[in-house]
Amino acid sequence: MAIWTFDGLRFGVKSVEFPKENDFYEGFYSYIKFDADKCLNSIKNDEDTLDKNNALNKDNDNLSKLKCSKCREICPTSAIDLSGYYKDKDINNKDIDRIKYNNGEINKNINSNKYNNNKDINKDIDSIKYNNIKYNNNDDNNINDINGNDNITVNISDASINNANINIIDIKKCIYCGLCVSECLNISKAISFGNYIDKDNISSDIINNLKFNAFIENFNKGKNNKNKDNEENKNNKDKKNDSGNNFSNSNINKKKFNFFKKSLFVKHIDTGSCGACESEIIALNNPYYNMHRLGIFITPSPRFADVILLTGVFTDKMSDIFYNVLDNTPKPRFILLAGACPLSGGIYSECSPGFLKYKSNGDILKSENIVLVPGCPPNPFMILNALLFIKAGALI
Amino acid sequence: MFKKFLGDYEFIWGPVKKGVCESSYYHFLTSSEELHELDITLGYKTRNAIKIAKEKNNLYEQILVIERIAGMHAFSASLSYCLAVEDYFDLTDKIPEYIKLIRMFFAELERLRNHVENLSEISGSTYLEVPSSLYAYYAEKIKQISSEVNFSRYLMGINTVGGIRLNNLNYHIDRIDGAINTHTNADINTNHDININIAADLDTNANINSNFNTANTNKHNEDILKGFEYIIKEISLYIDNIEKIIKQNSETKSHIDRLKTTGKINLKIAEKFHAEGIVAKSVGINKDLRLKYPYLSYKDIKLESASYNDGDALSRYLIRIAETRQSFNIIKICFKKLAKNFHDNIFNSIENSYSSLNSSSDLNLKEQNKNEIDDNDKQFFNENFKNKNNFYELNAAAHRNNKYGFGFSESSEGPIFCIVGGFNGKVFKKLNIKYPFDNNYKIFSYFTKNTMMMDFNINETSYNFSVAACDK
Numbered sequence: 001m002a003i004w005t006f007d008g009l010r011f012g013v014k015s016v017e018f019p020k021e022n023d024f025y026e027g028f029y030s031y032i033k034f035d036a037d038k039c040l041n042s043i044k045n046d047e048d049t050l051d052k053n054n055a056l057n058k059d060n061d062n063l064s065k066l067k068c069s070k071c072r073e074i075c076p077t078s079a080i081d082l083s084g085y086y087k088d089k090d091i092n093n094k095d096i097d098r099i100k101y102n103n104g105e106i107n108k109n110i111n112s113n114k115y116n117n118n119k120d121i122n123k124d125i126d127s128i129k130y131n132n133i134k135y136n137n138n139d140d141n142n143i144n145d146i147n148g149n150d151n152i153t154v155n156i157s158d159a160s161i162n163n164a165n166i167n168i169i170d171i172k173k174c175i176y177c178g179l180c181v182s183e184c185l186n187i188s189k190a191i192s193f194g195n196y197i198d199k200d201n202i203s204s205d206i207i208n209n210l211k212f213n214a215f216i217e218n219f220n221k222g223k224n225n226k227n228k229d230n231e232e233n234k235n236n237k238d239k240k241n242d243s244g245n246n247f248s249n250s251n252i253n254k255k256k257f258n259f260f261k262k263s264l265f266v267k268h269i270d271t272g273s274c275g276a277c278e279s280e281i282i283a284l285n286n287p288y289y290n291m292h293r294l295g296i297f298i299t300p301s302p303r304f305a306d307v308i309l310l311t312g313v314f315t316d317k318m319s320d321i322f323y324n325v326l327d328n329t330p331k332p333r334f335i336l337l338a339g340a341c342p343l344s345g346g347i348y349s350e351c352s353p354g355f356l357k358y359k360s361n362g363d364i365l366k367s368e369n370i371v372l373v374p375g376c377p378p379n380p381f382m383i384l385n386a387l388l389f390i391k392a393g394a395l396i
Numbered sequence: 397m398f399k400k401f402l403g404d405y406e407f408i409w410g411p412v413k414k415g416v417c418e419s420s421y422y423h424f425l426t427s428s429e430e431l432h433e434l435d436i437t438l439g440y441k442t443r444n445a446i447k448i449a450k451e452k453n454n455l456y457e458q459i460l461v462i463e464r465i466a467g468m469h470a471f472s473a474s475l476s477y478c479l480a481v482e483d484y485f486d487l488t489d490k491i492p493e494y495i496k497l498i499r500m501f502f503a504e505l506e507r508l509r510n511h512v513e514n515l516s517e518i519s520g521s522t523y524l525e526v527p528s529s530l531y532a533y534y535a536e537k538i539k540q541i542s543s544e545v546n547f548s549r550y551l552m553g554i555n556t557v558g559g560i561r562l563n564n565l566n567y568h569i570d571r572i573d574g575a576i577n578t579h580t581n582a583d584i585n586t587n588h589d590i591n592i593n594i595a596a597d598l599d600t601n602a603n604i605n606s607n608f609n610t611a612n613t614n615k616h617n618e619d620i621l622k623g624f625e626y627i628i629k630e631i632s633l634y635i636d637n638i639e640k641i642i643k644q645n646s647e648t649k650s651h652i653d654r655l656k657t658t659g660k661i662n663l664k665i666a667e668k669f670h671a672e673g674i675v676a677k678s679v680g681i682n683k684d685l686r687l688k689y690p691y692l693s694y695k696d697i698k699l700e701s702a703s704y705n706d707g708d709a710l711s712r713y714l715i716r717i718a719e720t721r722q723s724f725n726i727i728k729i730c731f732k733k734l735a736k737n738f739h740d741n742i743f744n745s746i747e748n749s750y751s752s753l754n755s756s757s758d759l760n761l762k763e764q765n766k767n768e769i770d771d772n773d774k775q776f777f778n779e780n781f782k783n784k785n786n787f788y789e790l791n792a793a794a795h796r797n798n799k800y801g802f803g804f805s806e807s808s809e810g811p812i813f814c815i816v817g818g819f820n821g822k823v824f825k826k827l828n829i830k831y832p833f834d835n836n837y838k839i840f841s842y843f844t845k846n847t848m849m850m851d852f853n854i855n856e857t858s859y860n861f862s863v864a865a866c867d868k
Contacts, residue, residue, distance in 0.1 A: 076457045177460055177553050182561065193547045269412055270419045272441035275864045276467025276550050279513070281416045283539075286532045300414030317440045318419060321411060347460050350451060351444050377467065377550070 079173035267305035273312030472807035484801025510808035661707035673810020
């Protein structure tokens with residue numbers, strides 16, 4: 001017997017405590033946090049600070065309404081959305097910058113807000129409403145054309161604006177470069193980095209932030225799409241477990257399913273990543289994370305897979321190969337998008353838009369269950385938690 | 397495509413393979429055990445990274461793109477870019493030594509991490525699961541320490557042009573600069589990225605607590621040193637354990653016998669293909685840029701090149717082990733030098749900058765800002781800050797002469813070259829970066845011919861080339 005097998009059997013490596021069922025897995029993790037109370041835009045009646053910080057932007061009318069917009073200017077991936085702040089003052093002005101900045105996607109804002117608002121579903125809904133007001137007030141046809149969504153109807157009277165609900169960072173686009181942090185240090189320290197290790201150090205907000213990092217993307221909210229969805233369901237009646245359309249934002253409590261009662265099998269596809277995401281996924285087999293003991297395995301073949309783990313910007317050459325893999329995976333299945341690249345293109349967003357915006361992915365987005373894990377690269381804990389949620393049969 | 401004989405058959409493998417790996421397409425011709433031909437096609441994941449980098453608005457955004465071409469070599473790639481830009485603006489002599497030392501510190505940390513991770517892959521390829529998982533455990537620990545200090549597990553976002561940014565970019569200097577200059581929108585970007593980043597702000601432990609006291613300089617500097625000391629203490633524990641694993645691995649015959657004489661390389665053909673990095677060192681070609689063209693302050697450190705003549709997988713394995721020890725020693729030396737010179741260097745530079753600021757007539761500071769400077773002693777300025785007016789003249793002169801800047805750095809797998817030119821006022825319009833994998837994967841495809849199919853995994857792991865760097 002070789003030395004290693006003998007020693008391995010005798011001593012082994014001490015593994016971490018076995019998590020219970022539906023337990024949230026905690027560990028070392030660094031993240032960007034935003035305190036809305038500290039931000040200059042939330043503080044009222046400070047004209048001095050306005051003059052100081054906004055001395056540069058006097059030419060632009062829209063920007064001058066804000067006290068400070070430096071984090072938005074400096075962000076390389078345009079992940080910071082300040083449009084919520086200057087909503088009150090003059091809504092009717094056309095803001096070309098705003099449209100460019102949002103890239104005409106309402107869904108993104110909704111999901112980013114889901115991430116922000118922690119425990120209460122009502123808060124979620126409020127924030128969604130709050131975010132969408134600007135679109136309804138801007139009755140320009142151009143905006144609707146860009147968005148292509150007539151789905152969202154919001155009453156302005158219902159909007160209740162709280163500073164606690166505002167989170168300006170869109171985590172789908174954020175690559176954690178920390179430029180906004182260093183910029184905000186000069187001004188108000190509203191955006192900052194954070195670390196935590198143990199359970200004692202964790203506040204409840206952080207746990208919820210972590211939990212909401214993984215979320216299901218639901219594209220079937222609209223009235224127009226409902227009929228199509230029903231047709232699709234009729235066609236797939238034979239397959240009992242095909243329940244891609246059961247999730248909806250209105251029924252967040254009912255996000256439970258019983259697909260995967262036993263071990264979970266994952267198939268990984270690289271569609272143009274830098275290699276950091278791969279090494280993070282390989283790291284899940286470390287004794288530190290030790291994915292095997294949780295009953296999660298990586299398979300060579302898509303025929304046995306329950307989850308397709310996709311990394312990298314969605315290149316043209318890899319798109320056909322991905323569709324091939326998708327056809328070979330049995331239902332029920334999940335698609336897990338790891339990293340900022342498939343979500344929005346990340347730093348490469350100018351050339352390649354990512355999985356969610358790819359031209360021929362429209363049908364897939366409607367019919368499949370898609371889970372998003374942001375980060376550049378995503379922490380292994382976040383990937384592991386998303387997989388655990390899928391395995392446990394409930395997303396949050 | 398290939399010439400077939402009786403009993404030969406060909407099969408394809410990829411682009412989606414088993415396990416977790418990058419997408420590339422292999423075309424084999426084998427007769428059961430022996431591998432006759434191998435054809436590799438890449439290019440499934442081209443992202444046009446350099447084209448995107450040219451279209452960015454800042455120099456810092458260019459760095460962000462270059463870091464994300466190959467994530468495992470993020471720091472050394474960004475370092476080569478930064479050195480190229482500093483070469484372009486003639487700043488190489490003016491950079492203070494503690495910044496050079498800190499850059500060396502992180503570059504060696506990245507090399508150490510990559511080697512430990514590769515050692516785990518090699519021992520996994522010989523089916524020794526326990527040591528491979530132990531190696532991976534320590535590589536994971538190194539990543540966690542780096543994220544604890546810098547908030548990024550892969551040392552991304554540390555380098556800037558002319559300095560180092562530990563996620564607190566130039567806390568005070570930005571603000572003062574905003575008061576001095578008359579801004580147009582075009583000027584903001586350039587000022588921010590080139591001039592200001594020359595001085596570095598180092599909040600390591602202050603970050604972790606997220607409460608920093610800017611007033612106390614002594615505390616602040618001690619915190620920085622404590623951060624580095626913490627890294628060294630932790631890594632020294634891991635290195636002791638890694639040495640034990642290496643020792644026990646060397647005693648297992650099955651491990652060493654598998655590595656011996658697999659994937660042998662000729663010296664002639666390696667020279668013909670311009671082998672680089674560890675592949676070259678295994679044959680006996682020593683191209684280490686740290687020795688030949690010492691770039692940061694590698695001059696002051698006595699380096700001994702690790703090279704073998706056999707050219708097989710074992711020699712590559714031994715070189716990696718030698719380099720892990722070497723790089724840990726360099727880290728310790730860097731820390732010692734920092735601890736000696738850190739206080740003197742910084743305080744001298746601060747005093748000089750204050751005197752220059754007060755005397756200079758060009759810089760009209762407001763009263764408020766002056767008070768802020770007095771309050772916060774930690775800021776310091778370089779000579780470039782004084783000669784700000786000359787700086788633009790330099791740029792213009794460089795633009796007229798079609799000047800180019802050239803920078804290089806030695807990563808864990810080989811040299812990374814970067815060339816830069818055509819400064820636009822915001823961004824370099826001419827830019828290219830070269831990784832060692834462009835040469836090495838050709839050698840890999842050449843020398844895997846007429847080897848055993850069982851050894852293919854060992855070969856692949858011992859070369860350790862990243863597809864992302866080839867495709868860009």
